[in-house]
Amino acid sequence: MSRATSVGDQLEAPARTIYLNQPHLNKFRDNQISTAKYSVLTFLPRFLYEQIRRAANAFFLFIALLQQIPDVSPTGRYTTLVPLIIILTIAGIKEIVEDFKRHKADNAVNKKKTIVLRNGVWHTIVWKEVAVGDIVKVVNGQYLPADVVLLSSSEPQAMCYVETANLDGETNLKIRQGLSHTADMQTREVLMKLSGTIECEGPNRHLYDFTGNLNLDGKSLVALGPDQILLRGTQLRNTQWVFGIVVYTGHDTKLMQNSTKAPLKRSNVEKVTNVQILVLFGILLVMALVSSAGALYWNRSHGEKNWYIKKMDTTSDNFGYNLLTFIILYNNLIPISLLVTLEVVKYTQALFINWDTDMYYIGNDTPAMARTSNLNEELGQVKYLFSDKTGTLTCNIMNFKKCSIAGVTYGHFPELAREPSSDDFCRMPPPCSDSCDFDDPRLLKNIEDRHPTAPCIQEFLTLLAVCHTVVPEKDGDNIIYQASSPDEAALVKGAKKLGFVFTARTPFSVIIEAVSNTCVRFRSPTSVKIVPVKWHVCCKVQATRAAITQHCTDLGNLLGKENDVALIIDGHTLKYALSFEVRRSFLDLALSCKAVICCRVSPLQKSEIVDVVKKRVKAITLAIGDGANDVGMIQTAHVGVGISGNEGMQATNNSDYAIAQFSYLEKLLLVHGAWSYNRVTKCILYCFYKNVVLYIIELWFAFVNGFSGQILFERWCIGLYNVIFTALPPFTLGIFERSCTQESMLRFPQLYKITQNGEGFNTKVFWGHCINALVHSLILFWFPMKALEHDTVLTSGHATDYLFVGNIVYTYVVVTVCLKAGLETTAWTKFSHLAVWGSMLTWLVFFGIYSTIWPTIPIAPDMRGQATMVLSSAHFWLGLFLVPTACLIEDVAWRAAKHTCKKTLLEEVQELETKSRVLGKAVLRDSNGKRLNERDRLIKRLGRKTPPTLFRGSSLQQGYAFSQEEHGAVSQEEVIRAYDTTKKKCRKK
């Protein structure tokens, strides 16, 4: 299992020695960072290399090169090169726009200001000038410009508080402490005189490790550990200032070492498309071979007799030469513009995600952000959802609401009658700040009434108040609880509300004031001794292993069917459940459950589960999380979603999509995902369709021209087919297509199944489109051919030529293909009109102009005069109606028949939409005049959000939730246990 997140997979860099106050001796990388892909100089070569590496572009380059061989190309020398250049230009512009943003962001970071001690004076310099060995001063609220060894701070004993949200996503404050040897180096003079070396390991990506030695002249060697290191990107908090020595800069810092590029994810649709391109390439080769064989045969049987070409050179007899000619002739069977069209389409779709006001969180001014546009359509296919619980589902807002003591349940939900909805989790941050909604007088009453369970209640409340790592801070009369996890704070606050107030902490005890808030008030400070517990695993190992095997056997009968139960498993057990022997059984069990909850699992386990499911079920998985511990699964899953905003950047930076609230996932999947899938697949299928239609005609023509490689159309008309005349419809399909409105997508989550199961794009659909295209091309070629072959079509009696036929066929093709795009379009916006009618018009205008330019501009002599003759021919106009009609009537009939026989859900919803729009409010009745109950109910929901039962039950097959396991640089727990809040801290505010 190779995973990008697994640490320690790097070669260790050599250890470094840093000389203090001797800048010239420290030669390391500078502090400038660059996350941009290109610079002005490297842009062209790198960009071209990137593009040519893609199989399709390489293919077209190959074709363009083939065309340079004299006499091989039937379409001239530049008819592939020019479209290719146009397409690469568009792709290049997109790259430049994206890279420019990165440059800007880099610049902003590199130009941040910080203070360093140089030549005995404090200088304010920009970040990129910071060098290894510099002594920096960072003040409260600032970010560390590089990885720095903490010397001293404004706090006693060189302590300081940092927030490492940028690194690991945790917002709670962490303590770092300088060595006692350096704690008193608090003035410029002392720092200036500092001399000696720091030896430390080379740059690496281990966030929580650091080993080094501080070797001050005249003093003994002291060890430096992770406690002394302040990493780039962390923010100094509650500390006036710190002094430190820079040890790693720029890309050597742990932050940058960790921000390696996310693994390149390719969407399922893209993979299928690539396979289909390969298949088409195979077909192309077959066509070329068949045509070359045909040419060989024709030349044998006719070549000698045809005196009018007999004297020609022998190249026409050469099989290999012919093969190249036909490959060039048919090369456009593979849509040259597909890749760039998709790129632009997906880019725009990503913009739509960014622009969605419904996914904008006003609380922290965060819109949704698509960090990649590769996976938009993958969002429409998610079957397995993996969610981090802490933070992600709960937004880290915890309330003590309900408890059960000795079998009695306390606390009540007035809103319990309502279906719990995803809204409840996040959409509304609770207004109360003491985070305690618990309101049940029975609990206290039971204590006072000496209820049989009273001791249990007391015990319960005591435990609530005691067992935690919360640090109380007195702020006047108020107590502020500093907790590393919000659940702890919620519990302690709950206890406080019930009269068990946690007031102080000393290393060996906590002080609880039991206050009864009933009429009789008494105070009795209680001191509870804490016995340190060590986390007893070893002895349980064998037992657990046996137990899980046993359980799996017991549960064997549950396997293989849909179980309406949830499976809860914790990290330790999971370790065994994922061991080789039982992995399969465990997975089968897990997959058969509606939901699986894994608690207290490590980041590695999270990604392992995702990986196992991904490999086992071959379905699209999505992982969502907000912290650094979710990075693994975010990168492993097909689609990774990060919760952005208040929880730091690590998850966001490694995700494919970042949203501010968990609930936005609904719209991201049901609307953006489903739409994107629908759009992308329609766009791809349409691109294949239109190319097959036009270029198969060349094959039909080969049958009547002795397989000579002659083209029916003018060469530039062919060349510009994809980049101009039929370029717009794929864009409108890919950008503006809407199968139904956003409201319906949300209201009927069953619609998600369509995209989830890939009904719009699979081998069957693809071949359906190709065969349809084949039929269309047959009609488009044989109708005009038969009409024009024997007849005089011009009323002036004039004869026609091959281009006359070609231009007529070409016009019919453009019209048919544009109308087909119209048929495929469910939502005709103004852009659809522009694309469909505009494309036709563009061709006609081009045709008109192109037919007049010879000999003023020395190209296309054969086109001269074509437009007038074609447009003045009655046959042309008669065929213009007949041929596209004959092609498309088949499509319409097929669709209408399907629609009549069995309406799909989509069609039903569409109908509903139209009706509700027409009637204002839709009250649908069946043939008996009765209200259609279900529909009625659905319509009633208009304006209401989706009931999550639908969301969970029918759309996402499964959910996996992870409960977070705490971890930290220094064991937070130990630090906190050592706290003594009864002592006054000398903190200057």
Add this chain to the structure above:
Amino acid sequence: MEETPQHCLSRLPDNSALKQQELPAHRLYFTARRVLFVFFTTGIFCLCMGIILILSARSTQEIEINYTRICANCAKLRENASNFDKECTCSIPFYLSGKMMGNVYMYYKLYGFYQNLYRYVRSRSNRQLVGKDVKAVEDCAPFKMSENKTPIVPCGAIANSMFNDTIILSHNINSSVQIKVPMLKSGLTWWTDKYVKFQNPSSKNLADEFRGTTKPPNWPKPIYDLDKKDPRNNGFLNDDFIVWMRAAAFPTFKKLYGRLNRTHHFIEGLPAGNYSFNITYNFPVTRFQGEKSVVLSTLTWCGGNSLFLGLAYTVTGAITWLASFAMMAIHITLKNKQMSFFHQ
């Protein structure tokens, strides 16, 4: 944080219909009623058009006489290329049962002649034909230069293989009186060909302009001798030459050879009676197993007498109607027990 003023929401996306994907749109809708309506009207329209087209095509008259084998001795003579300088004529009598009213066009029609071969189509020099540079023969392989390296004018395979039979139509009023039917050899080409694409170098003395060039190997006479009587029909401007230079799309094609000059006896067209084609048989077709014929035809608004388009319309109309009936049947049978998704 909760009291963020409105103006601080710097990253709030723009709430426009485009960005929120709420552009007004209307929907194509395939309800049975609409589709049936469209199909019925389309069907009716196609059937009507088909009938009109068939009727108009039948109102034209066309006579085609295949003279490949009728002139058997000439055909045999032309089998051998070395007989190119031997003249062979042939007369084909025929009877026109009804008169041909209006404009009558005379075509020659070739079967199995591939003017659409890739290397044939390319083998011409448009720069030469436009009269700018008569020695521009780059594109004309394999008929660029003669053996003594003089450029061929007009160069290329198309020009070299120009159709060179002469066909004269005579009206036999009775057994002794035979009058030549007057044919116009002008206006046979596309306007742009005659006035833009094909130009003589200068009109004064063509032979001088073409000095230093040679005629195509298959030609009996040089380009400037194609029509010595009419300078506007000579050289590159010769109508027969221009017509030939437009490469046909299919191996069977016909090209305009002449238009009836409607004067005197023929003011209304060709009267019924006995006619004969007097053909100077030069163009060898039997060598490539091709055939040639001569065609007389009148035209109507939609072209000649081919029924294909009319039939295609009729058949499409009929199929559309059949489809709509079938769909109607399905619709009616399913209407009552139509399953709704939500009932399931």
